Amino acid sequence: MPPPLLTRRALNRATLARQLLLARERAGPVRALERLLCVQAQLARPPFLALWAxxxxxxxxxxxxxxxxxxxxxxxxxxxxxQLLSARDLLRLRAALGPSLEAALRAGRGRRLETFDRPALEGAARGCLADAPCTFDALRTLVADRFPGADADVALLAVRYTLPLVQVPEAGAPWGWPGAASFADAEAWLGRPCEAAAAPQALLRRALAAVGPASVADLATFTGLRAVREALEGPGAGLRTFRDEDGRELLDLADAPRPSEDVAAPVRFLGEFDAILLAHADRRRFIDDAHRPLVVTNNGLVRACFLVDGRVEGTWRTERGRRGTALVVEPFATLDGAARLALGAEGEALLRFMEPGARVHDVRFARPNAAGRR
Incomplete structure (x- = not known):
């Protein structure tokens, strides 16, 4: 018998359930992040928006x-x-990423890695970070002083990929971390060592719990791990197999939620780099191929977007004016009245979250933007 079919809409609802986007839940940030595994955090504000949603x-x-x-x-x-994640998960799972990060570091950089002594660099960086948290600009100065002739960009990438690091939060920073946050050695900052024997299977199971059901390619896209299938075929995997509308094999935890595709999905505003747009090699469960270039730019940025019936139907931005900050909704196509009303109410709540002191919370709808700003 072929594996059971999961339609694209069923996949949409299953992943929305894992991502806490079918209904807001009562949970603290630590518990929520451990359910999501992590939230992408190149910028400081988007993780706050992700948890608010x-x-x-x-x-x-x-x-x-x-x-x-x-x-x-x-x-x-x-x-x-x-990424933003719980301290427990960083210590539990960071070692599982080591081989894939090392492979990514070496890809196309072999000769440039030979411009410095890696063990000496790692020791020097650990020593610097042990003295006090420091920025990567300070580490660049260390590289220039201690390793003349080194390719500084590759040396700093080696530090980032090899050492477990954390960025240091700052009390009073608008979104938790300053724009140029300092890094600290994670083990020193948290007062505990990373688990040395973290298995890729444990990380992949957590990924399925957060963004599944997923193909091997989806899991590789989300985690960056290689040899995904081999890791999942080990003892204790206990996975179920499905297929999508194109016949691709999908893997999932046996007891993970897979709600009916008829379950209602509320409108939601998502910040930049949300996992909904990044977690799968095949992103059609959330966005049409024609709309994807309107959200994911050629230089790798992922714009803030909104969901209607569980799918990305446009982008949003804020504009500051004399009366306050307005939220501008830019749909891909004409929205029906119910969607506009729901987005208007949700947009006002979003503005109150982002701008609690503003006197006016104005939500404006732009003309449909199917041609898109790229």
Whole structure:
């Protein structure tokens, strides 16, 4: 018998359920991040928007307090990019990324890695970070002083990919971290070592819990891990197999939620780099191919967007004016009246979250933007 079919709409609802986007849930930021595995955090504000869209009663101070208490960290994690995740998960899972990050570092950079002594560089960087948190500009100066002739860009990437690091939060920063945040050694910052034997299977199971059902290519896209299938075929995997509308094999945890495709999905505003747009090699469960270039730019930026019936139907931005900050909704196509009303109410709530002191919270709808600004 062929594996059971999951339609694109069923996949949409399953992943929305894992991403806490079918209904806001009552949970603190640590628990929520551990359910999501992590939230992409190249910029400081989007993780706050991600949790606001997913949690009932979430306030920015909740996340800032957890960061200052060292329960939540902003750190290079999946694919070596900055992510927000629980301190527990960083310590549990960081070692599982080592081989894939090393392979990514070596890809196309072999000779440039020979311009410096890696063990000596790692020791020097650890020593610098042990003295006090420092920015990557300070580490660049260290590279120039201690390793003349080194390719500084590759040396700094080696530090980022090899050492477990965290960015240091700052009390009073508008979104938890300053624009040029300093890095610290994660183990020193958290007072505990990373688990040395973190298995890729454990990380992949957490990924399925967060963004599944998923193909092997989806899991590789989300985590950056290689040899995904081999890792999942080990003992204790206990996975179910499905197929999508194109016949691709999908894997999932046996007891993970897979709600009916008829379950209603509320409108939601998502910040930049949301996992909905990044977690799958095949992104059609959330966005049409024709609309994807309107959200994901040629230089790798992922714009803030909104969902209607679980799908990306446009982007949004804010504009500051004399009367306050307005939220501008830019749909791909004409929205029906119910969607406009729901987006208007959700948009006002979003503005109150982002601009609590503003006297006016204005939501404006632009003309449909199917041609797009690229």
């Amino acid at each position: 997913r949690l009932d009663g979430f306030a920015p101070a909740d996340l800032s307090r957890a960061a200052l208490a060292r329960e939540v960290v902003r750190a290079p994690f999946l694919r070596g990019t900055l």
